[in-house]
Amino acid sequence: MNSAITTARTVGDLRAHIAKWRKARQRVALVPTMGVLHEGHLALVSLAKSKADHVVVSIFVNPIQFGPREDFKSYPRDEAGDLKKLGDAGADLVFAPDTAEMYPQGFSTQVTVGDLTEDLCGASRPNHFDGVATVVTKLLLQCAPDLAVFGEKDYQQLLVIKRLVRDLNLPVEIMGGPIVRETDGLALSSRNGYLSPSERKTAPLLYQTISAVAADLAQGRGCDDAVVAARFKLEAAGFRVDYVAVRDPDTLKPLSGPVQRARVLAAAYLGKTRLIDNVPVSPKT
Numbered sequence: 001m002n003s004a005i006t007t008a009r010t011v012g013d014l015r016a017h018i019a020k021w022r023k024a025r026q027r028v029a030l031v032p033t034m035g036v037l038h039e040g041h042l043a044l045v046s047l048a049k050s051k052a053d054h055v056v057v058s059i060f061v062n063p064i065q066f067g068p069r070e071d072f073k074s075y076p077r078d079e080a081g082d083l084k085k086l087g088d089a090g091a092d093l094v095f096a097p098d099t100a101e102m103y104p105q106g107f108s109t110q111v112t113v114g115d116l117t118e119d120l121c122g123a124s125r126p127n128h129f130d131g132v133a134t135v136v137t138k139l140l141l142q143c144a145p146d147l148a149v150f151g152e153k154d155y156q157q158l159l160v161i162k163r164l165v166r167d168l169n170l171p172v173e174i175m176g177g178p179i180v181r182e183t184d185g186l187a188l189s190s191r192n193g194y195l196s197p198s199e200r201k202t203a204p205l206l207y208q209t210i211s212a213v214a215a216d217l218a219q220g221r222g223c224d225d226a227v228v229a230a231r232f233k234l235e236a237a238g239f240r241v242d243y244v245a246v247r248d249p250d251t252l253k254p255l256s257g258p259v260q261r262a263r264v265l266a267a268a269y270l271g272k273t274r275l276i277d278n279v280p281v282s283p284k285t
């Protein structure tokens, strides 16, 4: 195992490394992250490795995607641990710019994706997706990869990125990787470390509940009933529910009545920690 990994801090340095690979006609994949890497991130690195000759992982806690009352300052960071994990995972290059490199004095451009960002996480986190779309556009232009890999964990984000790449004709393939979970079903997240021991015990109920909704929908139950029951169950267990929703898996438009293909998405707080999760609904076979 190789545990030493090269780190680029500037766009110039990043491009110099990538230019060598391009000259050799090798394929490059990018995996954008905010660090404090876990098995979910590392699974995206493996997926990227299986599709490209070189994998670049960016680590950047993007200030402009956090709201004023959100956890930007306290968001966990562990660069030394991340570099070790990425070296062991066989990534080729880390891009870890500082804020001034990404947003120099006078930075005044924003990428906004409409439609898909209007509700779900977009409703409760105003400007969040503008921040995500702006930083991802920058990363894609800085790195110019053939492929970029994002997790289905942030399902709405994945669709937003696919849309922006399509709308702006960015020459990159966007690929989604499946959600990696703890053995009790909780989706891995850098924010899970915020949970107290008792919140951690309750947390898997989010996945169990939306999985039950998906199973009910697959049996022909109507969306509205299933969603109301799920919300009630989560609130009774101590969650403060932001949303439980059944949506079209491509457009995120609301669905009602019995459904065929759908995605069940939820966001809920346990104490101060906001958890999100989602599962597919597949038609009865």
Ligand code: AMP
Residues within 6 Å of the ligand: 032, 033, 034, 035, 039, 040, 041, 043, 044, 149, 150, 151, 152, 153, 154, 177, 178, 179, 180, 181, 187, 188, 189, 190
């Ligand atoms: P983050 O560091 O939270 O910004 O996440 C970086 C990337 O990893 C995003 O594309 C996330 O969707 C993805 N990701 C985060 N958690 C998981 C997980 N449990 N399984 C799969 N992908 C994940």
